[in-house]
Amino acid sequence: MEPFTFMTSVESVQLTGRKAGSLLELYLGLKEAEGSTLYHHTHRFYRSYSFLGPWDRSDFALWTAQNLKEEAVAERMGSLDPRDYPTLEALRRSLLAVLETLMEDKDRWVRRVPPGLEFHFCRSVSLVLPTGHRAHNLEEFVHALGRVDTACLYYHLIEAPLHFRGPDREFHDDFSQWLSGQGLPAQAKAVADIDPYRSDLEALREDLLSVFHKNRLKAAVRRAAERLGRVPEGEAAARWLQRWREGE
Amino acid sequence: MSSPYSAYRPIIGGAEHDLIARLAEWLRGRDMAMVNSTRDGGGVAEILRNMVPLMNELGVAVDWEVIEGRPDFFAATKTLHNALHGRPEPLTPEMIRAYWEVSDLNAAKLRERLDKPLVFIHDPQPAGLLRRLKKEGQKWVYRCHVDVSSPYPPAWEFLGPLMEEYDASVFSHPSFAQKMSKPQFLIAPSIDPLADKNKPLPEDFIRRTLERYQLDPDRPLVTQVSRFDKLKDPLGVIEAFQKVKRTHPRAQLLLAGGAASDDPESVHILPAILEAAGKDESIHILDLPPFSDLEINALQRASTVVLQKSLKEGFALTVTEALWKERPVVAMAVGGIPLQVLPGKTGYLVHTVEGAAVAIRRVLDNPVEAQVLARNGREHVRQNFLITRHIRDYLALFLCVLNPGQAVVKLA
Structure with missing residues (x-):
């Protein structure tokens, strides 16, 4: 059996030069956008957790709400669950379908935002590199899982399945697929059942580890300390937690 | 003196710290040069002063070169700068001749030093070097630090074709993107949290700095730190402050600026600012010399409100600095400022002199609300606008330029 090589990725953002100033232009831009553009605007929020709140999950929804003031359409776009869409094309179709509900309302369809508030289409370029961690067995796998950077979790659970994996695999994500190949179907299924699109990749790590450790108390303590770290008074606790995790 | 890379670990966390180091390993042996037009004054020089040593420590061999100019050259590039920002200032044939002569x-001077696999040019002043020096197999990247969202057309007719000859260009905001055939990257600038400009300071140093400049530590202080430049709208700052004073007569205004060696216009605006301030003793104009970083740091930390009333901006690192110091920020919605000041979350975004005055009053009247936003502002900067994120983005950019046309670059 092949060892598991933990990879990670870094995103570089490119500008396409295309912009939209109305629902019509957003619709056309979305329809004609490359996959890397669709991916960027619907996934960049998951790569790095923002302290500003868990609700901003799509640039398309954000811009439609903030600049076009079409809150209902924005809410529907923002509430599309990425887990329901194994491919970007499927997600694109649903986003277009939400926008199409306003197509007949010509005034709203072509109403423009003030100059300077247009939507700018970008695209992602991913640089994929090894973390230096490899696992030949479950023990090594769990050990590495607790140490790799959060971008590595994002890569194996979200990015790689979207970009590279064919439909013939038993599991969508890389971790479950490898565990299944190791003869660990229960753990594979437990990992596959975890929602990777949660707001905090560190919390996702704890959920993954709890599958193997069954040590939910420890995970809860860590999560509480993480939350402390989000307010300035908790920075010291967060630093302590970081050192503890790194085994210092 | 810049800090060692290890000093950033407690600020950004071990995982991010290690990721950047691993990324840098893929650029070892690829020498590169960064080129700009001044070693002191302005945000670009500040970034390079701190970034270049860090990149070298990470094993990426970077040399920093600075072009030399003459007064007519810098007058021409200042006109070009203003026109790229949208001001209708034409480039005369004499200016264009001076540009190409310099x-x-x-x-001729830099021919050998720029014979490297990667050459990274900052802003229009050194941009013409490409036509004289670019060799087959080299990659040249243009870093545009100015707001080119609505340039004066003749200025873009001059710079646009030149930018097209670069292998890639980099902008600070999506609205600066142009119709170009070459890749355009989005990379925000950054501040160095450990540099003299931003590091924590003892309270007594801050107090002594205030005393030195005759500022009263017990009165509210509204501050704008920016080079003296029409685009920073110092006269608008004074106008907004005068409106604030009607309801807050104890407030003081500090306009702290200076001149950069590549900005001949800055010496002309100072008399106009002094005239507008008149005999109002609550308005303080400080013409600070280069390398006054500790003083600027202290003045920002002592401010009740930091204002950025710019009419145009590339990114406005002075806003980043103020947010990092947890200062309430009132800033105009121009250039890269809306990426930093998120209304109701990290600060107050305004569009007019009147709006600036209202927002300053709001901060003075609601210090608790302002402090919550200021705390958010610091965290926003920590996540997005520190020098380590900037280095990571540049490393990724260089690897993309060396592996063109791919949506996924596998480095394994």
Whole structure:
């Protein structure tokens, strides 16, 4: 059996030069956008957790709400669950379908935002590199899982399945697929059942580890300390937690 | 003196710290040069002063070169700068001739030093070097630090074709993107949290700095730190402050600026600012010399409100600095400022002199609300606008330029 090589990725953002100033232009831009553009605007929020709140999950929804003031359409776009869409094309179709509900309302369809508030289409370029961690067995796998950077979790659970994996695999994500190949179907299924699109990749790590450790108390303590770290008074606790995790 | 890379670990966390180091390993042996037009004054020089040593420590061999100019050259590039920002200032044939003459002189001087796999040019002043020095197999990247969202057309007719000859260009905001055939990257600038400009300071140093400049530590202080430049709208700052004073007569205004060696216009605006301030003793104008970083740091930390009333901006690192110091920020919605000041979350975004005055009053009247936003502002900067994120983005950019046309670059 092949060892598991933990990879990670870094995103570089490119500008396409295309912009939209109305629902019509957003619709056309979305329809004609490359996959890397669709991916960027619907996934960049998951790569790095923002302290500003868990609700901003799509640039398309954000811009439609903030600049076009079409809150209902924005809410529907923002509430599309990425887990329901194994491919970007499927997600694109649903986003277009939400926008199409306003197509007949010509005034709203072509109403423009003030100059300077247009939507700018970008695209992602991913640089994929090894973390230096490899696992030949479950023990090594769990050990590495607790140490790799959060971008590595994002890569194996979200990015790689979207970009590279064919439909013939038993599991969508890389971790479950490898565990299944190791003869660990229960753990594979437990990992596959975890929602990777949660707001905090560190919390996702704890959920993954709890599958193997069954040590939910420890995970809860860590999560509480993480939350402390989000307010300035908790920075010291967060630093302590970081050192503890790194085994210092 | 810049800090060692290890000093950033407690600020950004071990995982991010290690990721950047691993990314840098893929650029070892690829020498590169960064080129700009001044070693002191302005945000670009500040970034390079701290970034270049860090990149070298990470094993990426980077040399920092600075072009030399003459007064007519810098007058021409200042006109070009203003026109790229949208001001209708034409480039005369004499200006264009001066631009290319100085480009030729610098090309002769830098020919060997820029014979590297990657050359990274900052802003229009050294941009012409490409036509004189670019060799087959080299990659040249243009870093545009100015707001080119609505340039004066003749200025873009001059710079646009030149930018097209670069292998890639980099902008600070999506709205600066142009119709170009070459890749355009989005990379925000950054501040160095450990540099003299931003590091924590003892309270007594801050107090002594205030005393030195005759500022009263017990009165509210509204501050704008920016070079003296029409685009920073110092006269608008004074106008907004005068409106604030009607309801807050104890408030003081500090306009702290200076001149950069590549900005001949800055010496002309100072008399106009002094005239507008008149005999109002609550308005303080400080013409700070280069390398006053500790003083600027102290003045920002002592401010009740930091204002950025710019009419145009590339990114406005002075806003980043104020947010990092947890200062309430009132800033105009121009250039890269809306990426930093998120209304109701990290600060107050305004569009007019009147709006600036209202927002300053709001901060003075609601210090608790302002402090919550200021705390958010610091965290926003920590996540997005520190020098380590900037280095990571540049490393990724260089690897993309060396592996063109791929949506996924596998480095394994």
